[in-house]
Ligand code: ADP
Protein backbone atom coordinates (compact mmCIF):
# COMPACT_ATOMS: atom_id res chain seq x y z
CA UNK A 1 0.00 0.00 0.00
CA UNK A 2 1.20 3.51 -0.75
CA UNK A 3 1.86 5.22 2.60
CA UNK A 4 2.57 8.69 1.16
CA UNK A 5 -0.40 10.80 2.15
CA UNK A 6 0.97 14.31 2.17
CA UNK A 7 2.07 14.65 -1.44
CA UNK A 8 0.63 17.87 -2.89
CA UNK A 9 -1.69 18.32 -5.84
CA UNK A 10 -4.65 16.37 -7.10
CA UNK A 11 -5.14 13.31 -9.26
CA UNK A 12 -2.66 14.53 -11.90
CA UNK A 13 0.29 15.11 -9.60
CA UNK A 14 3.72 13.73 -10.47
CA UNK A 15 5.53 11.04 -8.52
CA UNK A 16 8.42 11.86 -6.21
CA UNK A 17 11.10 9.16 -6.45
CA UNK A 18 14.09 9.54 -4.14
CA UNK A 19 17.36 7.62 -4.43
CA UNK A 20 19.38 6.96 -1.30
CA UNK A 21 22.64 5.15 -0.60
CA UNK A 22 26.18 5.58 0.65
CA UNK A 23 28.64 7.57 -1.49
CA UNK A 24 29.51 5.62 -4.64
CA UNK A 25 26.45 3.36 -4.38
CA UNK A 26 25.36 4.16 -7.94
CA UNK A 27 22.52 6.64 -7.31
CA UNK A 28 23.31 8.99 -10.18
CA UNK A 29 23.82 6.04 -12.55
CA UNK A 30 20.43 4.59 -11.65
CA UNK A 31 18.70 7.98 -11.82
CA UNK A 32 20.09 8.41 -15.35
CA UNK A 33 18.84 4.96 -16.40
CA UNK A 34 15.37 5.44 -14.86
CA UNK A 35 15.14 8.90 -16.43
CA UNK A 36 15.96 7.45 -19.88
CA UNK A 37 13.29 4.80 -19.39
CA UNK A 38 10.71 7.37 -18.30
CA UNK A 39 11.49 9.66 -21.24
CA UNK A 40 10.99 6.71 -23.61
CA UNK A 41 7.57 6.24 -22.00
CA UNK A 42 6.63 9.90 -22.35
CA UNK A 43 6.77 10.72 -18.60
CA UNK A 44 7.63 14.36 -17.86
CA UNK A 45 10.60 14.25 -15.42
CA UNK A 46 12.76 16.66 -13.47
CA UNK A 47 16.07 15.39 -12.06
CA UNK A 48 17.59 17.10 -9.03
CA UNK A 49 19.82 16.50 -6.02
CA UNK A 50 20.69 17.49 -2.46
CA UNK A 51 22.73 19.30 -1.38
CA UNK A 52 21.47 21.74 -4.03
CA UNK A 53 23.37 24.44 -5.92
CA UNK A 54 21.46 27.21 -4.10
CA UNK A 55 23.36 29.69 -1.85
CA UNK A 56 22.57 27.43 1.14
CA UNK A 57 23.75 24.34 -0.76
CA UNK A 58 26.94 26.17 -1.77
CA UNK A 59 27.68 26.89 1.87
CA UNK A 60 27.18 23.18 2.63
CA UNK A 61 29.66 22.28 -0.15
CA UNK A 62 32.20 24.70 1.34
CA UNK A 63 31.80 23.02 4.73
CA UNK A 64 32.05 19.51 3.24
CA UNK A 65 35.26 20.40 1.43
CA UNK A 66 36.80 21.83 4.62
CA UNK A 67 36.81 25.48 3.51
CA UNK A 68 34.39 26.57 6.26
CA UNK A 69 34.28 25.07 9.76
CA UNK A 70 31.19 24.80 11.96
CA UNK A 71 29.41 22.59 14.49
CA UNK A 72 27.65 19.36 13.42
CA UNK A 73 24.27 20.72 14.56
CA UNK A 74 24.75 23.74 12.29
CA UNK A 75 25.52 21.43 9.35
CA UNK A 76 22.35 19.41 10.09
CA UNK A 77 20.34 22.66 10.24
CA UNK A 78 21.80 23.85 6.92
CA UNK A 79 20.70 20.60 5.26
CA UNK A 80 17.21 21.28 6.72
CA UNK A 81 17.22 24.82 5.29
CA UNK A 82 18.56 23.71 1.89
CA UNK A 83 15.84 21.03 1.74
CA UNK A 84 13.02 23.46 2.57
CA UNK A 85 14.27 25.87 -0.06
CA UNK A 86 14.45 22.99 -2.55
CA UNK A 87 10.81 22.18 -1.78
CA UNK A 88 9.38 25.66 -1.66
CA UNK A 89 11.34 28.22 -3.68
CA UNK A 90 9.33 30.08 -6.33
CA UNK A 91 11.66 29.44 -9.27
CA UNK A 92 12.18 25.67 -9.28
CA UNK A 93 10.68 24.36 -6.02
CA UNK A 94 9.74 20.72 -6.37
CA UNK A 95 6.38 21.03 -4.57
CA UNK A 96 5.12 23.15 -7.47
CA UNK A 97 6.60 20.81 -10.06
CA UNK A 98 4.88 17.77 -8.56
CA UNK A 99 1.58 19.65 -8.26
CA UNK A 100 1.86 20.51 -11.96
CA UNK A 101 2.24 16.82 -12.88
CA UNK A 102 6.03 16.54 -13.27
CA UNK A 103 7.68 13.42 -11.85
CA UNK A 104 10.72 14.34 -9.75
CA UNK A 105 13.74 12.00 -9.54
CA UNK A 106 15.95 13.12 -6.67
CA UNK A 107 19.44 12.16 -5.55
CA UNK A 108 19.16 12.23 -1.69
CA UNK A 109 16.47 13.70 0.59
CA UNK A 110 15.84 13.56 4.35
CA UNK A 111 16.96 9.93 4.78
CA UNK A 112 20.46 11.15 3.85
CA UNK A 113 20.31 13.46 6.86
CA UNK A 114 18.95 10.64 9.04
CA UNK A 115 21.87 8.41 8.01
CA UNK A 116 24.82 10.84 7.74
CA UNK A 117 24.01 13.35 10.51
CA UNK A 118 22.96 10.68 13.04
CA UNK A 119 26.51 9.31 13.03
CA UNK A 120 27.38 12.37 15.17
CA UNK A 121 24.08 13.12 16.93
CA UNK A 122 20.82 11.45 17.88
CA UNK A 123 18.61 10.07 15.10
CA UNK A 124 15.55 11.42 16.93
CA UNK A 125 17.01 14.94 16.84
CA UNK A 126 17.61 14.69 13.08
CA UNK A 127 14.15 13.25 12.35
CA UNK A 128 12.54 16.00 14.43
CA UNK A 129 14.60 18.73 12.75
CA UNK A 130 13.39 17.49 9.34
CA UNK A 131 9.72 17.39 10.33
CA UNK A 132 8.93 20.56 8.32
CA UNK A 133 10.03 18.74 5.13
CA UNK A 134 8.44 15.37 5.93
CA UNK A 135 5.14 17.09 6.70
CA UNK A 136 5.21 18.97 3.37
CA UNK A 137 6.33 16.16 1.07
CA UNK A 138 7.03 12.49 1.63
CA UNK A 139 8.55 10.56 -1.26
CA UNK A 140 6.21 8.39 -3.30
CA UNK A 141 9.01 5.87 -2.79
CA UNK A 142 12.54 5.88 -1.32
CA UNK A 143 14.87 3.63 -3.34
CA UNK A 144 17.86 2.51 -1.25
CA UNK A 145 20.74 1.16 -3.34
CA UNK A 146 22.42 -1.11 -0.84
CA UNK A 147 26.11 -1.55 -1.62
CA UNK A 148 28.92 -3.13 0.36
CA UNK A 149 31.16 -0.25 1.55
CA UNK A 150 34.22 -2.02 0.03
CA UNK A 151 32.49 -2.10 -3.36
CA UNK A 152 31.49 1.58 -3.07
CA UNK A 153 35.06 2.55 -2.17
CA UNK A 154 36.48 0.63 -5.14
CA UNK A 155 34.10 2.52 -7.42
CA UNK A 156 35.00 5.87 -5.85
CA UNK A 157 38.74 5.12 -6.01
CA UNK A 158 38.50 4.55 -9.77
CA UNK A 159 37.30 8.13 -10.16
CA UNK A 160 39.06 10.15 -7.50
CA UNK A 161 42.63 10.70 -6.48
CA UNK A 162 44.14 10.06 -3.02
CA UNK A 163 41.36 8.93 -0.68
CA UNK A 164 41.81 8.22 3.04
CA UNK A 165 40.50 4.75 2.39
CA UNK A 166 40.58 3.42 5.94
CA UNK A 167 38.75 6.38 7.44
CA UNK A 168 36.30 6.37 4.57
CA UNK A 169 35.47 2.72 5.05
CA UNK A 170 34.62 2.96 8.75
CA UNK A 171 32.47 6.02 8.04
CA UNK A 172 30.59 4.35 5.20
CA UNK A 173 29.95 1.26 7.35
CA UNK A 174 28.40 3.50 10.04
CA UNK A 175 26.32 5.48 7.52
CA UNK A 176 24.95 2.26 5.98
CA UNK A 177 23.98 0.99 9.46
CA UNK A 178 22.25 4.30 10.21
CA UNK A 179 20.28 4.09 6.96
CA UNK A 180 19.04 0.63 7.96
CA UNK A 181 18.15 1.87 11.46
CA UNK A 182 16.21 4.84 10.05
CA UNK A 183 14.35 2.66 7.52
CA UNK A 184 13.35 0.28 10.30
CA UNK A 185 12.22 3.19 12.50
CA UNK A 186 10.02 4.71 9.77
CA UNK A 187 8.84 1.59 7.92
CA UNK A 188 5.20 2.22 8.89
CA UNK A 189 5.05 5.71 7.35
CA UNK A 190 7.47 5.52 4.39
CA UNK A 191 7.56 3.49 1.19
CA UNK A 192 11.04 1.97 1.07
CA UNK A 193 12.47 -0.26 -1.64
CA UNK A 194 15.88 -1.80 -0.94
CA UNK A 195 17.79 -3.10 -3.96
CA UNK A 196 21.08 -5.01 -4.02
CA UNK A 197 23.43 -2.51 -5.66
CA UNK A 198 26.44 -4.85 -5.84
CA UNK A 199 25.32 -6.14 -9.25
CA UNK A 200 25.55 -5.09 -12.86
CA UNK A 201 23.98 -1.65 -13.37
CA UNK A 202 21.50 -2.90 -16.01
CA UNK A 203 20.25 -5.65 -13.70
CA UNK A 204 19.75 -3.12 -10.88
CA UNK A 205 17.95 -0.75 -13.25
CA UNK A 206 15.55 -3.50 -14.32
CA UNK A 207 14.64 -4.30 -10.70
CA UNK A 208 14.18 -0.60 -9.87
CA UNK A 209 11.85 -0.10 -12.86
CA UNK A 210 9.71 -3.03 -11.79
CA UNK A 211 9.53 -2.16 -8.10
CA UNK A 212 9.11 1.61 -8.49
CA UNK A 213 6.35 0.96 -11.02
CA UNK A 214 4.24 -0.48 -8.22
CA UNK A 215 4.16 2.95 -6.52
CA UNK A 216 4.64 5.53 -9.27
CA UNK A 217 2.16 6.40 -11.98
P1 ADP B 1 26.63 7.91 -6.51
O1 ADP B 1 25.81 8.89 -7.31
O2 ADP B 1 25.78 7.08 -5.59
O3 ADP B 1 27.79 8.53 -5.80
P2 ADP B 1 27.56 6.94 -9.10
O4 ADP B 1 26.34 6.56 -9.89
O5 ADP B 1 28.23 8.23 -9.42
O6 ADP B 1 27.25 6.84 -7.53
O7 ADP B 1 28.58 5.72 -9.24
C1 ADP B 1 29.90 5.80 -8.71
C2 ADP B 1 30.86 5.12 -9.70
O8 ADP B 1 30.55 3.73 -9.79
C3 ADP B 1 30.77 5.66 -11.13
O9 ADP B 1 32.05 5.63 -11.70
C4 ADP B 1 29.85 4.68 -11.83
O10 ADP B 1 30.11 4.60 -13.22
C5 ADP B 1 30.19 3.38 -11.14
N1 ADP B 1 29.04 2.47 -11.02
C6 ADP B 1 27.74 2.80 -10.77
N2 ADP B 1 26.95 1.71 -10.69
C7 ADP B 1 27.77 0.63 -10.89
C8 ADP B 1 27.57 -0.79 -10.92
N3 ADP B 1 26.38 -1.35 -10.71
N4 ADP B 1 28.64 -1.58 -11.12
C9 ADP B 1 29.88 -1.03 -11.30
N5 ADP B 1 30.16 0.29 -11.29
C10 ADP B 1 29.12 1.13 -11.09
Ligand code: TYD
Nearest residue numbers: 022023024050051079108109112113116117
Ligand atom coordinates in the same frame (compact mmCIF):
# COMPACT_ATOMS: atom_id res chain seq x y z
P1 TYD C 1 26.61 13.97 -2.94
O1 TYD C 1 27.17 15.08 -3.71
O2 TYD C 1 25.28 13.41 -3.33
O3 TYD C 1 27.69 12.79 -2.89
P2 TYD C 1 27.73 11.41 -3.69
O4 TYD C 1 27.59 11.74 -5.15
O5 TYD C 1 29.06 10.83 -3.34
O6 TYD C 1 26.60 10.59 -3.17
O7 TYD C 1 26.46 14.38 -1.41
C1 TYD C 1 27.51 14.99 -0.79
C2 TYD C 1 27.64 14.49 0.60
O8 TYD C 1 26.64 15.10 1.44
C3 TYD C 1 27.50 12.98 0.77
O9 TYD C 1 28.67 12.49 1.42
C4 TYD C 1 26.33 12.83 1.69
C5 TYD C 1 26.23 14.17 2.40
N1 TYD C 1 24.87 14.52 2.88
C6 TYD C 1 24.62 14.62 4.24
O10 TYD C 1 25.52 14.41 5.07
N2 TYD C 1 23.36 14.95 4.67
C7 TYD C 1 22.35 15.21 3.81
O11 TYD C 1 21.20 15.52 4.24
C8 TYD C 1 22.62 15.13 2.39
C9 TYD C 1 21.54 15.44 1.40
C10 TYD C 1 23.90 14.77 1.96
